[in-house]
Amino acid sequence: MASRPQTRGDSHAGNKPGARTSMGAGGKVKRIGLRRFAESVKLFLGPVAVLTAEQDLLVKRKLLESLSRRELYWMALLLLGSAGTFVFGKWISTSGFDPVFRIVWMSGLWGIAAPMAFFLLRKTIALPKHAGVTTVEQLHWAWAVLIMLTSLWWAAASFGLLPPSWPRGHSHYVRLVRMTFVELTLISHVVTILLLAPSLRATLCSLLLGAIPFGLSMGNLMFIYRPITLDWLAAQLIGLCFIAWFICDDQKRAGVRELILVEARSLAEAATAEKNQFIAAISHDLRQPLTTLGLKLNYIFRNIGSTNLVGDLSIAQRQVDAMVDMINGALDICRLESGTWHVEIQEIMLASLLDAIVVDVRPIARAKGLTLRLHSRPYLIRTDRHALDRIVRNMVLNAVRYTPSEQRGKKGHILVSCQRRGDLVRISVWDNGIGIPEDRQRDIFRSYVQVDNPE
Secondary structure, three states: OOOOOOOOOOOOOOOOOOOOOOOOHHHHHHHHHHHHHHHHHHHHHOOOOOOOHHHHHHHHHHHHHHHHHHHHHHHHHHHHHHHHHHHHOOEOOOOOHHHHHHHHHHHHHHHHHHHHHHHHHHHHHOOOOOOOHHHHHHHHHHHHHHHHHHHHHHHHHHHOEOOOEOOOOOOOOOEOOOHHHHHHHHHHHHHHHHHOOOOHHHHHHHHHHHHHHHHHHHHHHHHHHOHHHHHHHHHHHHHHHHHHHHHHHHHHHHHHHHHHHHHHHHHHHHHHHHHHHHHHHHHHHHHHHHHHHHHHHHHHHHOOOOOOHHHHHHHHHHHHHHHHHHHHHHHHHHHHHHOOOOOOEEEEEHHHHHHHHHHHHHHHHHHOOOEEEEEOOOOEEEEEHHHHHHHHHHHHHHHHHHOOOEEOOEEOEEEEEEEEEOOEEEEEEEEOOOOOOHHHHHHHHOOOOEOOEOO
16 A cells, blocks of 8 residues: 655644645745746856855945945036036026026035035945944945935936927927937936946936936826837836846845955965964974984983983983874874874773873973872773874873963962763863963964964
């Protein structure tokens, strides 16, 4: 017998009160259609990179700075066009209306819009580096509102120009005197799209809301006498909106690509610098055991009959082992970067591992005047022995290195311990050294960073 797995919606959905019903066919078709449209747009435009909140803020800030600079160019062209319209435009010659209307129109552009643009530019330049998304968005909307109001005020000049006229005997033909101003505005929309490309909202506000005064002043006449021209102008405006959408999206993608390239370059430079620091550090660390080994071997050669020969050889052997561990550590880092490093899990006695580390480090601590103690339990754990040995050894050596022999009348001491926490074992290295401030504790996991070392 064939069977299928039951879902929560299949099991007695009609019998339970308040059971959820499935979405209707119309809703499913609508969602599928929207999803397919979004996928087709992505195929045409290409996928957008997934950005973090910080990266998204950087892109928005870069677009805002670009918009502020380009808006000044747009405003300058608008002011030049307004001057030409003011002088050469065919304005209504009603007594008292023509000069007042023109003066008010020019004053709005030159006395209000231009100073507001410079004011917003100063705010954009003075925007602090730690400004959040809300501040950037508010400033972006301020630019969009200024552009919208400026476009509305520019198009309001159509109310002061001469109305349409047509000759006698040719009622089918309308000669619209104001078409020169409309055509000039439509031609300037191309420049508007290119200059305001960093902001889709500003571009659409300029295109759509700027068309309202034209529709109010001459839409009825064009609808009656020149419907084809009205349709053509409306289609042209819609096409400009789609072009603006594509150009603005391309500008945003260009900003994202530039940000990704800059961060990739920074990561590559940081990786190169870190690798150089690693090579310098490991060369310095390898030089120390080699120097000690050379001195001890030279001493053994000159005092071959000494009774302390066994101890001297033991010290030399430990230095050789330390050097081998450093080389193995460098090889392990190379394996980690290439993805070929494998963890070897095995059962080990934690007490013996910690005891070996303390025995090796105790002479160094004693020579510095420190007390190094071990408090351990006979725990049997499963881990990578070499990795755990390297981690704990580095912690103990750091404690020895940065713990003073005496501080405020107290002798420096270090304690290595282990305690059980449920199914885990916690290994601790205690010391009364200088410690790490809370605001610098995140730097623990950064390579070659020291609290008191500015380099």
